[in-house]
Amino acid sequence: FTDVRYGVRRLAFSTVTKEDLKFLESLLPDRAVTDPDLLEASNVDWLRTVRGRSQLLLRPRNTEEVSQILRYCNDRNLAVNPQGGNTGLVGGSVPVFDEIIISTAQMNSIIDFNPNSGVLICQSGCILENLNGYLEAQDFIMPLDLGAKGSCHIGGNLATNAGGLRLLRYGSLHGTVLGLEAVLADGTVLNCLAPLRKDNTGYDLKQLFIGAEGTLGIITAVSILCPRKPRSVNLALLGKKGGNMKVFIKNCLRGCDRFDQILSIFNQCKGMLGEILSAFEFLDQSCREVVQEHLKLANPLQEKPFYILVETSGSNANHDQEKLNQFLEEVMTSGLVAEGTVATEERKIKALWGLREGITEALSHDGYIYKYDISLPLEKIYDIVVDMRERLGDKAKRVVGYGHIGDGNLHLNIVSPAHDHQLLAAIEPYVYEWTAKYSGSISAEHGLGFKKKDFIYYSKSKEAVQIMQQMKLMLDPKGILNPYKTLPSPSQNSASS
Numbered sequence: 001f002t003d004v005r006y007g008v009r010r011l012a013f014s015t016v017t018k019e020d021l022k023f024l025e026s027l028l029p030d031r032a033v034t035d036p037d038l039l040e041a042s043n044v045d046w047l048r049t050v051r052g053r054s055q056l057l058l059r060p061r062n063t064e065e066v067s068q069i070l071r072y073c074n075d076r077n078l079a080v081n082p083q084g085g086n087t088g089l090v091g092g093s094v095p096v097f098d099e100i101i102i103s104t105a106q107m108n109s110i111i112d113f114n115p116n117s118g119v120l121i122c123q124s125g126c127i128l129e130n131l132n133g134y135l136e137a138q139d140f141i142m143p144l145d146l147g148a149k150g151s152c153h154i155g156g157n158l159a160t161n162a163g164g165l166r167l168l169r170y171g172s173l174h175g176t177v178l179g180l181e182a183v184l185a186d187g188t189v190l191n192c193l194a195p196l197r198k199d200n201t202g203y204d205l206k207q208l209f210i211g212a213e214g215t216l217g218i219i220t221a222v223s224i225l226c227p228r229k230p231r232s233v234n235l236a237l238l239g240k241k242g243g244n245m246k247v248f249i250k251n252c253l254r255g256c257d258r259f260d261q262i263l264s265i266f267n268q269c270k271g272m273l274g275e276i277l278s279a280f281e282f283l284d285q286s287c288r289e290v291v292q293e294h295l296k297l298a299n300p301l302q303e304k305p306f307y308i309l310v311e312t313s314g315s316n317a318n319h320d321q322e323k324l325n326q327f328l329e330e331v332m333t334s335g336l337v338a339e340g341t342v343a344t345e346e347r348k349i350k351a352l353w354g355l356r357e358g359i360t361e362a363l364s365h366d367g368y369i370y371k372y373d374i375s376l377p378l379e380k381i382y383d384i385v386v387d388m389r390e391r392l393g394d395k396a397k398r399v400v401g402y403g404h405i406g407d408g409n410l411h412l413n414i415v416s417p418a419h420d421h422q423l424l425a426a427i428e429p430y431v432y433e434w435t436a437k438y439s440g441s442i443s444a445e446h447g448l449g450f451k452k453k454d455f456i457y458y459s460k461s462k463e464a465v466q467i468m469q470q471m472k473l474m475l476d477p478k479g480i481l482n483p484y485k486t487l488p489s490p491s492q493n494s495a496s497s
């Protein structure tokens with residue numbers, strides 16, 4: 001049948017029978033959930049904009065169980081939906097129809113950590129924040145950090161190729177992930193877990209699964225290269241051992257439209273802070289308002305159109321402090337920055353990061369969100385926000401822009417009191433056309449999932465999509481792994497940007 005909510009037709013998968021349930025319950029005693037109340041949270045995405053109707057949630061504990069589940073589902077032609085922390089923002093983590101949800105929540109063991117190499121090996125259901133806590137105790141950190149860290153799983157991070165707040169410094173997961181283990185649709189266990197920095201023996205298969213959003217296999221284990229925890233030797237001065245220096249600077253733009261001055265600061269920042277620069281984030285005044293309104297987080301600075309968050313992480317506090325002071329002096333005297341506050345204490349650092357990290361949550365309390373996560377050339381990155389505000393006028397409750405300037409990644413969010421077809425028609429495909437015009441990416445870090453899959457041609461050529469479809473067919477011939485996600489619907493196949 002066709003789901004009228006989404007206009008998507010259910011593919012010809014089997015439905016779960018009593019015999020299926022009996023087998024899966026015997027495989028996972030007490031871990032095959034059918035209680036609708038317990039299933040509710042797994043059927044709805046974090047944004048509460050996509051809802052599935054799955055009647056079965058499986059909670060395997062190890063790779064062998066995942067393998068047996070998939071072998072069975074593949075034989076029976078039952079569709080499955082891999083799920084980590086369910087914090088994904090493109091509707092990829094929840095079923096569309098009645099797909100069986102396979103959760104990694106109980107696959108949360110750390111397998112090994114080697115302090116000499118800095119390589120952590122763990123199961124894919126480990127929560128990012130827990131991994132970071134484990135590593136911090138050994139003077140290391142995870143190479144990625146994001147607002148959803150308290151819930152998202154490392155397997156989900158890999159499956160979405162999550163970017164986040166540390167990408168500027170440590171690079172993407174395509175570089176820091178050294179190996180992974182994945183179970184293919186037919187139950188085959190693909191072991192590419194070897195934690196080698198160098199290994200040029202044939203194709204680098206692990207890369208296929210990073211960013212594949214659960215459409216090519218279920219990631220069951222990960223080996224990842226972790227950096228040392230940055231130290232601040234400037235302890236006495238900063239009053240904080242082992243912390244980072246962070247500065248929250250208010251940018252005085254003397255007018256709402258001088259976003260280009262943020263770019264001047266960024267360029268100066270790169271030149272003057274160099275290797276200790278670890279994050280360069282921005283948010284606009286509308287973000288600040290929404291965070292204040294819904295999370296009651298006060299802004300320590302006066303109101304201005306834009307705010308920048310700069311983080312430095314280094315190993316020598318005197319050196320870092322000197323660089324930071326020089327940078328601040330320069331941007332203050334040149335008039336690019338009017339006001340700032342520096343936090344060196346853990347509590348204050350957290351509070352300042354909270355203003356940036358809280359935006360996604362605050363927006364979720366503000367109404368229905370149309371979320372766009374785009375890469376653009378830096379000079380163009382804020383123009384789309386200004387343009388959208390003009391285009392939508394009173395039709396939108398709020399149009400906000402924030403993101404990872406250091407990575408050329410803008411989060412454009414448009415809020416309305418409820419889902420509004422007319423508003424959506426005014427936003428899409430305009431936002432994608434705009435992005436494609438400047439050779440940007442319509443999904444910088446969230447993936448395509450269910451919501452954006454049909455817009456893939458705005459960022460990828462027909463030939464590239466064709467190869468993706470062939471790869472999907474080869475690894476998952478029956479298409480049971482996360483159907484209706486990532487790759488375009490057959491009706492979109494001839495479309496082209």
Ligand code: FAD
Nearest residue numbers: 084085086087088092147153155156157159162163214219
């Ligand atoms: P889920 O949401 O459960 O799943 C995401 C996708 O991965 C789905 O398609 C699912 O099928 C698949 N999947 C999950 N686990 C596996 C597995 N083991 N094997 C194969 N496929 C799997 N994202 C960023 O990139 N940068 C950010 O800064 C960022 N900030 C965020 C802040 C907030 C407050 C929130 C709510 C989200 C944010 N996100 C961000 C998006 C989201 O957190 C990331 O995409 C995250 O990596 C998803 O992990 P998860 O475990 O929740 O995966």
